[in-house]
Amino acid sequence: MRGRTRKLIDEIIEKRSGGDPTLATITRTKLILKGIDPDKFDYTTVDDPAVLQKVEQIARNTGVMS
Amino acid sequence: MKAAAGYTLQTDPVSAAGELQTKFQGFDVKAIIYFASSIYDPYLLSRAMFEKFPEAPTFGCTTAGEIVSGRILKHSISAMALSADIVEDMKIGVLKGIKGGADLESVFSSFENYFGLSMEEMDHTQYLGLILIDGLQGVEETVMEKIGDLTNVFFIGGSAGDDLKFDRTFVFADGEAYSDAAVLALMKLKCGYEIVKTQSFAILDKQLTVTKADTRNRKVIEFNHKPAAAAYAEALGEPVENIEQRFARNPVGLIIDGDPFVRSPRVVYEDGSIGFYCNILEGMELKILESTDIVRDMGNILSTKKGTGEISGVINFHCILRTLELQQKHQTEEYGLLFSDIPTAGFSTYGEQYIGHVNQTSTMLLFK
Known part of the structure; x- marks a missing residue:
């Protein structure tokens, strides 16, 4: 599978920031501090199952995914 | 005046709290935050502060040195009184047993019940959190991460110190003193604010x-x-x-x-x-x-911020490693003087909190 990680990262940033640019930057910073740098992923990146699982966990913890 | 800063060198907790009460007399106190050397009995001090300021929430922590307008101190208490022009309302929560995984949800629930709004819905321009946390449990990242997962409200603060003894640190809230704990203070602000994270x-x-x-x-x-x-x-x-x-x-x-x-x-x-x-x-x-140069960088930041409007007060969570560097370079006095014309309180921390947990940094809250 490709690009699922990036899509989920985008979803986290979008939903958590609600379009507020300050919050989008902060959410991105929070992800990097958790070891997920959004810039390392694009829509063609082959998904690493371990990384994807970590991002899914973040999405659950932040209420973005149930 | 929206904020007032003061300090005491009295070594007896009751006398120290009494001196601070005198210093803030006549000031419309809505909340008191204080930073105390580990020379004080934490339980007696927290009780004394609570009794001397019965009309306001009182909270704070132990330190590895104190900061007050114009001065860097040792073996003292620095404090800031916040008026109703800054704090419209405030609720304090204590996270106990942080080493074993703190129950943040129950503290956040108490905030939500008090303000009648979910932590997720709170507007980060109107609400702001302060966090003071035991500096020897090594769990700041976990706590900050959990906070950041549940809310967009910023929490800024520092890790409590104990004058470099690395034995035990305390946080204070409304008459009690706690180890292995964090104090969270959620404020609904009446004024604007800015957070500065600076490292040289x-x-x-x-x-x-x-x-x-x-x-x-x-x-x-x-x-x-x-x-x-x-x-x-x-x-x-x-x-x-x-x-x-x-x-x-x-x-x-x-x-x-x-x-x-x-x-x-x-x-x-x-x-x-x-x-x-x-x-x-x-x-x-x-x-x-x-x-590089802590004094030069902080001087530039403060002059820029002063140029964009009034600063009513500063709370400075200043890493102990920065304090030691200033001492080594004989710049302590010069650094303290940078804050001489702004009501300032702060302390030398065992770690700084803003978004996450950082070191060798000052995380500062500027009230407008």
């Missing part, structure tokens, strides 16, 4: 990628697939046996949009791994930093 380092073009780490114990085992100490020494061109002397001058930073989130090395272990003052994850790409 140049970013060197020397990268260390974490290839093996023991995150739980804040230890990096390997950088660049080499024993951490050897890789760090190689990057600096120093023999391994000398690198601990470089730690304060050359910590490492996780660079986010050009801004370093400093991770300070603490010790070299016999197996060649390096212990840090905060955790570092495998895969992180770090840059070696080189210390």
Whole structure:
């Protein structure tokens, strides 16, 4: 599978920031501090199952995914 | 005046609280935050502060040195009184047993019930959190991460100190003193605010990628697939046996949009791994930093901020490693004077909190 990680990262940033640019930057910073740098992923990146699982966990913890 | 700062050198907790009460007499006190040396009995001090200011929430922590307008102090208490022009309302919560995994949800529930709004819905321009946390439990990252997952409200603060004894630190809330705990104060503000995260380092073009780490114990085992100490020494061109002397001058930073989130090395272990003052994850790409001039940088920040409008008060969570650097460079007095015309209270911390947990940084809250 490709690009699922990036899509989920985008979803986290979008939903958590609600379009507020300050919050989008902060959410991105929070992800990097958790070891997920959004810039390392694009829509063609082959998904690493371990990384994807970590991002899914973040999405659950932040209420973005149930 | 929206905020008032004061200090006391009285060594008896009741007399010290009494002196602060006198200093803030006539001021419309809505909340009191205070930072106390570990020379004070924490239980007696918290009780005395609570009794002297019965009309306001009182909270604080122990320190590794205190900061007040114009002065850097030792063995004292610095305090700030916030008026109703700054704080419209405030609720304090205590996270107990943080080492074993704190129950943040129940503290957040108490905030939600009090303000009648979910933590997720709170507007970060109107609500602001302060966090003071036991500085010896090594769990700041976990707590900050959990806070950041549940809310967009910013929490800024510092890790409590104990005058470099590394024995026990305390946080205070409404007459009680706690270890293995964090105090969270959620404020609904009546004024604007700004958060400043500042560290005085140049970013060197020397990268260390974490290839093996023991995150739980804040230890990096390997950088660049080499024993951490050897890789760090190689990057600096120093023999391994000398690198601990470089730690304060050359910590490492996780660079986010050009801004370093400093991770300070603490010790070299016999197996060649390096212990840090905060955790570092495998895969992180770090840059070696080189210390510059704390006084110059802080002076520039304050003059810029003053130029954009009035600063009613500053709370400065200032890393003890910065305090030690200022002492070593004989700049302590000069640094203190930078804050002489602004009501300021703060302390030398065992770690700073803003978005996450950082080292060798000042996280500062500026009330407008």
